[in-house]
Amino acid sequence: xxxxxxxxxxxxxxxxxxxxxxxxxxxxxxxxxxxxxxxxxxxxxxxxxxxxxxxxxxxxxxxxx
Numbered sequence: 001x002x003x004x005x006x007x008x009x010x011x012x013x014x015x016x017x018x019x020x021x022x023x024x025x026x027x028x029x030x031x032x033x034x035x036x037x038x039x040x041x042x043x044x045x046x047x048x049x050x051x052x053x054x055x056x057x058x059x060x061x062x063x064x065x
Contacts, residue, residue, distance in 0.1 A: 001041075007064040008045050010056060017064045018047040018054075 002008060002020050009017040025039040041058035 002043055002058065002061065002063070008043065008061045009064045010054075011060050011062055015049070016047050016054065017049075018045040020045045021053060023058075 002023065004020050004023065006020045007017065008020055009015075020043055022044040024042050024044075026042050028037040028040055030037060042055055043058050043061055044053055044055050045061070046053050
């Protein structure tokens with residue numbers, strides 16, 4: 001899991017490297033006949049290259065080395 005201040009990068013656009021600025025949970029909208037899903041984490045991080053803040057699912061991020 002991530003913490004605020006951790007260095008992260010996107011799994012699918014690895015040149016986007018930055019620091020985590022906030023984290024929140026969001027409800028999952030997929031359906032399942034067996035029961036409810038748990039909430040997913042949405043991570044906001046500020047990119048170093050352009051200074052923009054991106055919101056990405058935690059499963060699509062990894063810690064930057």
